[in-house]
Amino acid sequence: MAQSSNPAAGVDNTFRRKFDPEEYLQRAREREEKEEAKSKSKKSKGPAVQRQPLKHRDFEVDLESRLGKTQVITPIAPLSQQAGYFCSVCECVVKDSANYLDHINGKKHQRALGMSMRVERASLEKVQERFGILKKRKDVESFTEKDLDERILKQQQEEEERKRQRREKKKEKKKEMLAEEETTKEIDPDVAAMMGFGGFGSSKK
Structure with a gap:
């Protein structure tokens, strides 16, 4: 049986989707209602926390106490005994000193300490x-x-x-x-010879 040379033959393409303004308006209202419900749920959690301004550290950061030491790491060991630098505030382990400094100076760590990232204006x-x-x-x-x-x-x-x-x-x-030497020079040479001494002078010439 010979096929038709026109590929669109026998296909009904007369149907076109029409834009319904009422349907899209209803969708927009539903979306707005959902967003309002989310914002209300966030506000109901409690008042905003007043955070303290940034303060300088009053202690030295220990980066070298474990240098050159060997440590056995096991999968069941607590985080404080894992390889790397342990942050007791955030309860996480950072692998190297540069990232550890970035972490303790970062927003997440400062928020955990109850501080914002703003500096107090000096009077x-x-x-x-x-x-x-x-x-x-x-x-x-x-x-x-x-x-x-x-x-x-x-x-x-x-x-x-x-x-x-x-x-x-x-x-x-x-x-x-x-x-x-002067006293020895004053001794009589005959007496010195009788005593068996050749003299009391210095042997240096």
Whole structure:
């Protein structure tokens, strides 16, 4: 049986979908109602949490205490004993130090600590107080440097005094040896010969 050369023959393509404004309006209303219900459910969870502004850390971040150490890792070990850096606030393990620093400085960690990512605006009184603290710290550091200089100077003086005392002892020894040589020269050579001594002088020529 021969097939028709026209591929559209026998296909009814006279039906066209018509745009119904009422149907799409109803869909838009339903979508708006769902969004309103979601927003109400979010608001009903409670008032917004007032977070504190960012604060500087008052402790040093430990990044080197476990360097060069060998540790056996087991699948059933707690997170704090796994390989990497453990955050006790977020209860997670970070594999390297760079990512760990990014984590503890990040938004999620700061929110867990109850802080926002905003910095408190400093007042004039706080700036003056901070200047006072830094000035006191500088005075203490300068005092310690001055104290160190004094200690070094004192040590140098003590070392010079010890050297001077050693030089004086050497001079006294030399004087004693010269005095002994002079006394031996005064002895009669006949008496020295009777005693079997050739002389008490120095053997150096």
